[in-house]
Amino acid sequence: MFVVNRSEASKALLRQAGLRLTPGRVVVLDVLAEVSHIDALTVSEHVAQRLPTTSLQSVHNILSDLTQAGLVHKIEPAGMPALYERRVGDNHHHIVCTSCGAVADVDCAVGSAPCLTPNDFHGFTVQVADIVFWGLCPDCQQLGPTNIH
Amino acid sequence: MFVVNRSEASKALLRQAGLRLTPGRVVVLDVLAEVSHIDALTVSEHVAQRLPTTSLQSVHNILSDLTQAGLVHKIEPAGMPALYERRVGDNHHHIVCTSCGAVADVDCAVGSAPCLTPNDFHGFTVQVADIVFWGLCPDCQQLGPTNIH
């Protein structure tokens, strides 16, 4: 399979997902391929450089569509605006810097079903585990924390 | 140690935490001792039954103070208003019903540092792990899900 450039890859993803292929969606996917863990506003700013007419609200719509289609993953760390990333399969979680808000991926140490030895809690059926680690990123460890969180 | 009633226990907690003892704070703690995993609005409604002059904003202030003092724990499941509970020590997480929003406590199966075999990810220093499980509560398993999430 030859994919010549980023946009072609994005278009292919959209087609696979059965989504209509629009400029906005292609550019949003392109942006997320370049920068990860960014919020809707940041996505919008990047999109605006290539598609100046696309509003923040449209970016929200698009991100919502892409998330539903499973092309994009939405992370919602407590107290922060939602962040988006292109998902690369699953079973990775995130660590967020309590000082500057930087985010990094974390492959869960335990494996495919983290913290889930029993499959059932209080009669609940467990479907997903959302795991967010909080700590200090390397930069903030040196500078001393300012705790945004 | 004789604690005659709920309010006395709440007052004792406030004193221990070095917080000023006000009616609002006592009642909020009382409410949280009775009902757990409720949002600020629900707390406010319960408080209003005993202290009608206390506004929602004041409840927010109070919850924020109590959270900072460590008397109360704030849970922020993705896409829901923040929930509060009186903390009973730590190391328990939560499972939220994707259909009706019900919340239950989960003692993490792995122990004190769930999913944390290494203590360091990408140079980050890990301080806390926020873990939220999503699934269906017993009621919604029978009724069929309506997925709020």
Next chain:
DNA sequence: TTAGTTGCAAAGGCTTTGCACGCGC
């Protein structure tokens, strides 16, 4: 007394909604 809290009102940040226009298929 006096520093810490409350009550009220207003604003803030992020996200969702509604509706007419326009574009992908």
Next chain:
DNA sequence: GCGCGTGCAAAGCCTTTGCAACTAA
């Protein structure tokens, strides 16, 4: 041409902030 997406504007939701009046210590 039909129907889904977009653009724009406005509202929604929860929460925070500002400030004067009050009250616990």
